[in-house]
Each structure stands twice: as C-alpha cells, then as structure tokens.
Amino acid sequence: MSTVAERAAEAKEASKRMAWASASLKNEALLAMAGLLGDKKAEILAANEIDLEILQKKEGYSRAYYDRLKLTEARIEDMMEGLRQLAALPDPVGEVTGMWVRPNGLQVGQVRVPMGVVGIIYEARPNVTVDAAGLALKAGNAVVLRGSSEAINSNKALVAVLRQAVESVGLPGSAVTLIEDTERAAVVEMMRLNKYLDVLIPRGGASLIQSVVENASVPVIETGVGNCHTFVDESADLKMAGEIAFNAKTHRPGVCNAMETLLVHSAVADKFLPGMLESFIAAGVEVRGCARVQALDSRVKAAEEDDWYEEYLDLILAVKVVDSLEEAVAHIGKYGSGHSEAIVTSLYGNAREFQARVDAAAVYVNASTRFTDGFEFGLGAEMGISTQKLHVRGPMGLVALTSTKFVINGDGQIR
Amino acid sequence: MSTVAERAAEAKEASKRMAWASASLKNEALLAMAGLLGDKKAEILAANEIDLEILQKKEGYSRAYYDRLKLTEARIEDMMEGLRQLAALPDPVGEVTGMWVRPNGLQVGQVRVPMGVVGIIYEARPNVTVDAAGLALKAGNAVVLRGSSEAINSNKALVAVLRQAVESVGLPGSAVTLIEDTERAAVVEMMRLNKYLDVLIPRGGASLIQSVVENASVPVIETGVGNCHTFVDESADLKMAGEIAFNAKTHRPGVCNAMETLLVHSAVADKFLPGMLESFIAAGVEVRGCARVQALDSRVKAAEEDDWYEEYLDLILAVKVVDSLEEAVAHIGKYGSGHSEAIVTSLYGNAREFQARVDAAAVYVNASTRFTDGFEFGLGAEMGISTQKLHVRGPMGLVALTSTKFVINGDGQIR
Numbered sequence: 001m002s003t004v005a006e007r008a009a010e011a012k013e014a015s016k017r018m019a020w021a022s023a024s025l026k027n028e029a030l031l032a033m034a035g036l037l038g039d040k041k042a043e044i045l046a047a048n049e050i051d052l053e054i055l056q057k058k059e060g061y062s063r064a065y066y067d068r069l070k071l072t073e074a075r076i077e078d079m080m081e082g083l084r085q086l087a088a089l090p091d092p093v094g095e096v097t098g099m100w101v102r103p104n105g106l107q108v109g110q111v112r113v114p115m116g117v118v119g120i121i122y123e124a125r126p127n128v129t130v131d132a133a134g135l136a137l138k139a140g141n142a143v144v145l146r147g148s149s150e151a152i153n154s155n156k157a158l159v160a161v162l163r164q165a166v167e168s169v170g171l172p173g174s175a176v177t178l179i180e181d182t183e184r185a186a187v188v189e190m191m192r193l194n195k196y197l198d199v200l201i202p203r204g205g206a207s208l209i210q211s212v213v214e215n216a217s218v219p220v221i222e223t224g225v226g227n228c229h230t231f232v233d234e235s236a237d238l239k240m241a242g243e244i245a246f247n248a249k250t251h252r253p254g255v256c257n258a259m260e261t262l263l264v265h266s267a268v269a270d271k272f273l274p275g276m277l278e279s280f281i282a283a284g285v286e287v288r289g290c291a292r293v294q295a296l297d298s299r300v301k302a303a304e305e306d307d308w309y310e311e312y313l314d315l316i317l318a319v320k321v322v323d324s325l326e327e328a329v330a331h332i333g334k335y336g337s338g339h340s341e342a343i344v345t346s347l348y349g350n351a352r353e354f355q356a357r358v359d360a361a362a363v364y365v366n367a368s369t370r371f372t373d374g375f376e377f378g379l380g381a382e383m384g385i386s387t388q389k390l391h392v393r394g395p396m397g398l399v400a401l402t403s404t405k406f407v408i409n410g411d412g413q414i415r
Numbered sequence: 416m417s418t419v420a421e422r423a424a425e426a427k428e429a430s431k432r433m434a435w436a437s438a439s440l441k442n443e444a445l446l447a448m449a450g451l452l453g454d455k456k457a458e459i460l461a462a463n464e465i466d467l468e469i470l471q472k473k474e475g476y477s478r479a480y481y482d483r484l485k486l487t488e489a490r491i492e493d494m495m496e497g498l499r500q501l502a503a504l505p506d507p508v509g510e511v512t513g514m515w516v517r518p519n520g521l522q523v524g525q526v527r528v529p530m531g532v533v534g535i536i537y538e539a540r541p542n543v544t545v546d547a548a549g550l551a552l553k554a555g556n557a558v559v560l561r562g563s564s565e566a567i568n569s570n571k572a573l574v575a576v577l578r579q580a581v582e583s584v585g586l587p588g589s590a591v592t593l594i595e596d597t598e599r600a601a602v603v604e605m606m607r608l609n610k611y612l613d614v615l616i617p618r619g620g621a622s623l624i625q626s627v628v629e630n631a632s633v634p635v636i637e638t639g640v641g642n643c644h645t646f647v648d649e650s651a652d653l654k655m656a657g658e659i660a661f662n663a664k665t666h667r668p669g670v671c672n673a674m675e676t677l678l679v680h681s682a683v684a685d686k687f688l689p690g691m692l693e694s695f696i697a698a699g700v701e702v703r704g705c706a707r708v709q710a711l712d713s714r715v716k717a718a719e720e721d722d723w724y725e726e727y728l729d730l731i732l733a734v735k736v737v738d739s740l741e742e743a744v745a746h747i748g749k750y751g752s753g754h755s756e757a758i759v760t761s762l763y764g765n766a767r768e769f770q771a772r773v774d775a776a777a778v779y780v781n782a783s784t785r786f787t788d789g790f791e792f793g794l795g796a797e798m799g800i801s802t803q804k805l806h807v808r809g810p811m812g813l814v815a816l817t818s819t820k821f822v823i824n825g826d827g828q829i830r
Contacts, residue, residue, distance in 0.1 A: 016748065020771055100793060106782055108792050115804050116774070194628065198804045213609065214632045219805040222634075240827040247829035333431065355822050356435055359531070367521055367825025376830075377523050377821065378515060389530050389613045389818035390634040391806035403804035406792065407770050410782025412655040414662035415791075 004189045007177050008117065008144055008196035014172035015117045015142035021171055023091035030134055032165035034083040037130070040161050041076050047157035048126065055150055068124040069151055079130040082381075086134045089380045092398045093140045107409040112402045114140030116198035119190060121146045121212055123204035126154040132203075133162055133176045135383050139401035142175040144197060146190055149182035156180065191216035198403075203384055221396065224387030226256030226339035227311045228369045231328040231354070233345040234267035240366065241344040242276055247368040248342070250283050254313045256385060257340050257362075257372040261308060261318040263328045269296070269321045277319070285315045292321040308335040325350055329357045336360060338387050340369035361387055361394035419604045422592050423532065423559055423611035429587035430532045430557035436586055438506035445549055447580035449498040452545070455576050456491050462572035463541065470565055483539040484566055494545040497796075501549045504795045507813045508555045522824040527817045529555030531613035534605060536561045536627060538619035541569040547618070548577050548591045550798050554816035557590040559612060561605055564597035571595065606631035613818075618799055636811065639802030641671030641754035642726045643784045646743040646769070648760040649682035655781065656759040657691055662783040663757070665698050669728050671800060672755050672777075672787040676723060676733040678743045684736045685711070692734070700730045707736040723750040740765055744772045751775060753802050755784035776802055776809035 048071040055061050092112050099109030118136045122128045136143035147155045163173035179186055194217050201221045202212040230248055232241040248259035277297045280287055288303040307318045322328045332341050342364035343354040351365040362372045374382025379397030386392045392400040463486040470476050507527050514524030533551045537543045551558035562570045578588035594601055609632050616636045617627040645663055647656040663674035692712045703718040722733045737743045747756055757779035758769040766780040777787045789797025794812030801807045807815040
C-alpha cells in the first residue's frame with residue numbers, strides 16, 4: 001500500500017470511532033485543540049517561518065501569496081476562536097430528520113450520521129488546516145488534509161498540535177490526517193481513493209477545483225466561481241439600489257459573492273446610472289459597459305462578450321442596460337455561474353418571478369449578494385460555498401458534512 | 416458540437432421550462448404519457464420485436480438477458496400504471512424546507528428546486544426508459560437517457576411516444592432526450608458533459624456502475640452492491656429470526672436487498688442453526704459456512720475468505736458463528752457494502768448499539784432486509800438505491816432528484 005493510501009486507511013479506521021463520539025467528547029476535543037494551539041504558538045510560528053523563507057528564495061513569488069501563507073499570533077487566535085465557536089454549535093449528528101410508520105407496522109426513520117472521511121485539497125492558507133479539521137470533527141468525521149507544498153512545514157506543525165489535542169481526550173489522532181507527500185502524484189492518488197474517502201472538497205482557485213472535478217472518482221463537492229449579478233428593475237427604490245450595488249461591488253471585491261455585473265432596466269437607466277457610475281468610478285472601480293451605458297459616461301470602457309462571463313474578483317464591473325426582467329433573467333441564465341443573484345424591485349410579482357426563475361444557489365430580493373456566507377445565513381460555520389446541485393448548494397454548514405441512514409424498527413416483519 | 420452534446424444541450428434548454436412547470440401540468444404530462452403508451456402498444460411491441468430478433472442472431476446471448484429485454488402488453492401496462500401512480504404523488508418542487516429571520520431582518524429560506532438535467536445510463540430493461548423519464552419529469556427535470564445498444568429500437572419507440580405526450584400538454588419534447596448513438600464513445604462523452612448534465616445515475620450491473628464512478632466528471636449517484644447481513648444475537652426470538660432470515664434469503668434472491676451472509680451468536684448457534692440450515696437446504700439454498708457451522712451439518716461447504724465479500728444474488732448463503740455483537744459489527748464493517756443490515760434481538764441495548772454502530776444505508780431491528788425499497792419505505796417511487804453517502808443514501812424517491820436554493824428577502828440590507 002502506498003503511503004497516501006496507508007494514511008487514508010488510518011483515517012477511515014479513526015472515522016469509525018469518531019462516528020459514535022458523543023457531542024460533549026467532540027466539543028472537548030475542539031476546546032483542547034484551541035487550547036493547545038495557544039500553548040504552541042511559538043513552535044507553529046517557527047515552522048511557518050521556514051515555509052516563508054523557502055518561498056522567498058523562489059523566483060516570482062507574489063506578495064499576495066506570501067500574505068496568504070503567513071501566520072501571525074492574531075491569525076492563530078482567530079483559528080482558536082473559530083474552534084471555540086464550533087464547540088458551542090449544536091451537533092448535527094443523531095438528528096432524526098423524519099420518522100413514520102408503514103401500514104405493516106414497520107417504523108422507518110432517517111437519522112443524520114457523519115459522512116465518514118472528508119478529504120480536503122487546498123492551497124496556501126494554513127488556517128484551512130485548522131478550520132477544516134474542526135468542522136469535519138464536529139460533524140463526527142475524520143479528515144484527510146492535503147495542503148500546498150509551500151505550506152508543508154506550517155501544516156505539519158498545526159496537525160501535530162491538533163492530533164495531540166484529539167488524543168488528549170481519548171479520540172484517535174488519525175481523525176486528523178495530513179498527507180505529507182508534496183508530490184503532485186499524491187493528490188492524484190487521493191482523488192481516486194474511493195475505498196477510504198467518502199467525499200472530497202477542493203478549496204482554492206478555479207484551476208484546482210477544475211482539476212479535482214475532472215479527475216476525482218471520489219464524490220466531490222464543488223465550491224466555485226461566483227459571477228454574481230444585481231438587477232435594478234424599473235420599479236426599484238433607486239437609493240436602495242445604489243446602496244446595494246455599491247456594497248455588492250466594493251465591500252470586498254476579491255470574494256466569490258461580490259457583484260461582477262450590474263443589470264439596469266432601460267426605464268430607469270437615465271435616472272439611475274449617471275450617479276451610480278460616478279460613485280463607482282470615484283471609488284476606483286473600472287466600469288465596462290454596453291453601448292447604452294457608454295453613452296451615459298465617457299469614462300466607461302466597452303464591454304466585450306468575455307466580460308459578461310468574467311469573475312473579476314477585483315474593482316472592475318460590467319454594466320448592461322436591459323429592457324425587461326425577462327432579458328435580465330436570460331442574461332443571468334446564460335452568463336451567470338449559479339452563485340448569488342439579486343433583484344432590486346418594489347413589485348411583488350417581479351420579486352416572485354426573479355426568485356422562481358433564476359437558477360442559482362442564492363437568489364436575493366433587495367439585499368446585497370455579499371450575504372452569501374455560512375455565518376450570515378445563520379448556519380454557524382462554513383466549509384465553503386457549493387455551486388453544484390448535488391448534496392448541498394450554497395454555503396456549507398456542518399450539515400453538509402453529514403449523510404443520513406435509514407433506521408427500521410420492526411417486530412418480525414417479512415415480505 | 417457533437418451529436419451527444421447537442422442532444423444534452425437541448426435537454427438543458429428544456430429543463431429551464433420544466434423547472435417552473437406547475438405540478439398540475441407535469442401530472443397532465445405523466446397521464447398523457449400513460450395514455451399514449453396504451454394507444455401505441457402495437458408499435459412499441461413491433462419495435463421491441465426487432466431488438467429481440469437482432470439479439471437472437473447473436474452468439475451466446477442468455478435467456479435471462481432476452482427476458483429482460485422483452486416487452487409484453489402486461490409490461491407496458493405496468494409502465495402506464497407506474498406513471499399514473501407518479502401523477503398521484505405530491506410534487507417535491509417548491510417545498511420550503513426551512514425559513515428563518517436573521518438579526519439584521521434578512522429572511523433566509525431554503526426551497527426545493529429541480530436538479531436540472533438528470534442523465535441515466537442503463538442496461539437492457541426498456542421499462543427503465545419510462546420509469547426514469549417519469550420520475551425525472553415529476554421532479555421538474557429534463558432527462559437524458561442512454562440505454563443499451565440491444566434495446567435501441569425499443570427505446571426509440573418509447574421515447575417517441577413520451578415526447579409526443581410531453582409536447583401534447585405544451586411542455587418541451589426535449590425534456591425526454593434519448594442518446595441514439597450506440598457507440599461506447601457516446602457514453603464516455605456523456606459522462607463528461609458537466610456543462611449540460613447536473614447528475615448522472617448509472618442503473619445496472621457492478622461493472623457499469625464502476626465504470627461511471629471512475630470516468631464521470633459529472634456528479635454521480637452510485638447505486639450499488641448489496642452484501643447484506645442478518646445477525647441473530649443471543650437474545651433473539653429464534654422463531655422470528657428463522658422467519659426473517661429465510662425471507663431475506665429466499666424471497667427474491669436476485670435483488671440487492673437480499674441477505675448474503677447470516678451471522679449467528681455462538682450462544683444460540685446449536686439451538687438455532689440445525690433447523691435453519693435444514694430449511695435453507697430444503698429450499699435449494701447452497702450453504703457455505705465457517706468451521707463451526709460445518710460441524711453442525713455435513714452438507715455445509717467451507718466458506719472461503721472471498722465468500723464473506725460476495726454478493727451472490729442467488730440461492731447461496733454464507734453463514735458464520737460469532738461470539739459477540741462486537742464481532743458481528745466488525746464483520747459487517749469489514750465485508751459489508753453499506754446497503755442493508757439487520758439484527759434480530761430482544762435486548763434494547765443491542766438494538767440501539769447495532770443501529771448506531773453499523774454504517775449502512777438501512778439498519779434494521781427485527782425485520783427482513785428485503786424492505787429496503789422506495790415503495791416499502793413509503794417514498795412513493797424509486798430511482799434505485801444509493802449506497803453512497805453524498806446527497807442521498809438508501810432508496811431514492813423524488814426528493815433525490817431535487818436540489819435546493821436559498822431565497823433571501825430583504826429591504827435594503829448591505830454589509
């Protein structure tokens with residue numbers, strides 16, 4: 001057996017114990033993890049320093065990448081706080097989601113159970129190591145982590161701490177398993193370990209996610225691209241529309257729930273857009289518009305066909321004037337990525353139609369798309385935002401890391 | 416664009432209309448399908464006759480395969496009855512599975528929506544064409560069907576009827592799309608059409624399912640192998656245990672929820688097994704046992720290690736004596752396929768422990784594993800039995816063919 005398969009097999013074995021760990025024992029483990037991270041801050045920062053030094057010797061590393069890789073006392077404290085918040089959340093495992101009696105007297109119920117072994121493939125940020133392990137454990141799973149090779153020393157140090165904490169409460173350390181093999185082949189092997197992994201969640205850029213979706217035989221939860229739209233209809237409160245659009249674009253442009261395209265109904269374009277464009281441009285936003293938008297402001301560049309597909313993740317915005325709700329819905333259907341879409345309207349019928357017709361993980365009326373987030377939705381914690389339709393769609397809370405089983409209670413029934 | 420991709424793109428387009436079809440319109444379509452199948456029986460049987468004639472000219476075709484391929488008036492009537500029953504079921508689409516208000520006043524809800532386009536890859540039985548199309552449509556989806564090349568004429572005739580019926584109520588015919596290309600390459604292409612297909616369900620033998628799981632980039636629901644166990648513990652009502660075990664093995668040995676291994680606690684083995692083995696052997700069951708079982712009846716063959724893994728789907732049974740519930744659970748954990756597992760017991764603690772510790776889609780106390788079935792569980796209809804943990808586990812009813820979306824109602828909230 002290869003090293004990767006061996007590690008995954010250990011995690012599978014650990015998952016059997018995790019599956020029936022009580023909520024209080026799992027919470028003890030989470031608090032122990034937080035406590036030990038605090039005690040071992042110096043060792044963790046020293047290991048991270050090694051990663052940072054190696055990175056700096058590489059040609060062409062970017063400042064942004066360095067920042068993502070870097071740990072600080074404050075970042076470790078954030079991880080600790082995240083674990084403590086997880087401990088305070090209700091345990092999803094054991095919830096009976098339904099139970100009924102059949103005509104023959106059989107009692108049939110459905111119970112939430114852990115997924116088993118959750119595999120995570122991720123990039124630079126070492127905090128994912130702790131966040132993902134905490135979420136997986138809280139939901140009764142074991143986790144197999146494969147971070148980037150650049151973060152290997154940080155991840156080894158973090159996982160050593162997490163395992164020690166898990167073992168300190170009597171649970172198996174292999175419930176947190178790190179794949180230390182930094183070769184690309186190790187990731188490829190991990191993607192095909194159906195025998196040991198129940199689900200694989202890639203967290204990172206589009207190319208990582210694409211590679212996992214294409215190559216994995218283990219079931220994947222795709223966390224994805226957000227090409228999000230806001231549609232200002234003919235009845236919109238234009239002050240509200242301006243605030244929502246400005247927030248959706250500029251509050252944090254680098255994240256997946258930021259707006260990338262603004263659609264404006266032609267009936268209000270002349271009244272709404274000049275001031276709106278002024279605000280965006282004043283805030284440093286580059287605006288790329290259709291001809292009708294360009295006609296309103298000479299600073300607007302021409303949007304190419306590709307712009308409508310683009311997830312800029314930056315202070316760039318595509319703007320288009322449309323003549324109907326129908327056209328807005330069709331535009332979103334064609335170019336959108338099914339993440340978060342919003343309408344600003346004062347018409348009941350338009351609100352209902354937009355929410356019914358737009359096919360996306362989150363469809364808003366009169367609010368900023370920036371709310372698509374596990375904490376903001378009240379799910380308590382988040383493992384990413386799913387843009388697939390299977391299993392979970394939108395922000396993934398703890399329930400996304402569980403499965404169900406049927407329990408059937410009889411008194412001798414046969415067919 | 417290839418023909419396969421073109422067909423799938425048409426289905427995707429049709430799925431947009433299907434998604435907001437009202438329950439009553441979808442039910443009309445189902446009833447129209449049933450009605451037209453009745454009107455066109457002669458044409459369908461004639462097309463099926465062509466498939467049967469071609470099959471008979473092939474060397475080494477099996478009688479069983481011929482039977483699966485063959486349509487009769489009665490089989491067509493069964494399909495019609497299935498469609499009528501579907502029409503009578505409640506529509507899963509639009510159900511609000513939860514709705515809550517956040518501290519900032521945002522109302523966040525989760526609504527059941529159709530999956531979109533459901534791809535089905537299946538083998539000989541032409542009735543799958545009608546059953547799968549009916550289920551997919553009822554849940555508001557379009558369906559892309561790829562049956563076996565041996566059934567191509569039957570499937571073409573059936574799909575022509577279904578499309579005509581769908582169009583007769585004003586819904587798009589492409590909601591039922593058949594991939595007529597019988598080359599293997601067409602299946603491979605279908606497995607990678609992430610752009611058009613939202614989920615892929617293979618229905619057929621183990622090798623088909625394995626191939627889809629390994630090669631598909633489209634999310635797959637795995638319907639799988641059932642290596643099911645019944646454990647008779649030391650406290651079992653032995654009469655009940657005998658009835659349950661006999662039913663689980665002999666009622667329909669060729670299906671996935673039939674028992675393949677019987678585990679008996681050593682404390683009751685001497686009392687329970689001699690009569691039980693007698694009954695099985697009298698019913699034509701070949702028994703393969705561990706040494707302790709062989710010692711009780713000279714007609715019992717020695718079970719090899721492979722026998723514990725085997726899904727016989729036949730009148731063959733593996734029998735093992737174990738010394739504890741712990742050993743039974745460990746045996747099931749090692750050799751089981753996570754389908755259906757049963758304990759026969761009179762002890763509350765054993766019932767609870769078995770149901771908690773055994774990791775399978777359906778875990779029974781005091782009933783035959785044969786009940787693992789959508790109809791028997793009261794789900795109303797069934798698309799197969801999922802043995803994976805993602806999205807759906809166990810019998811798949813209409814809900815398995817749906818996804819959810821978040822709907823968020825605000826009054827100007829920004830972050």
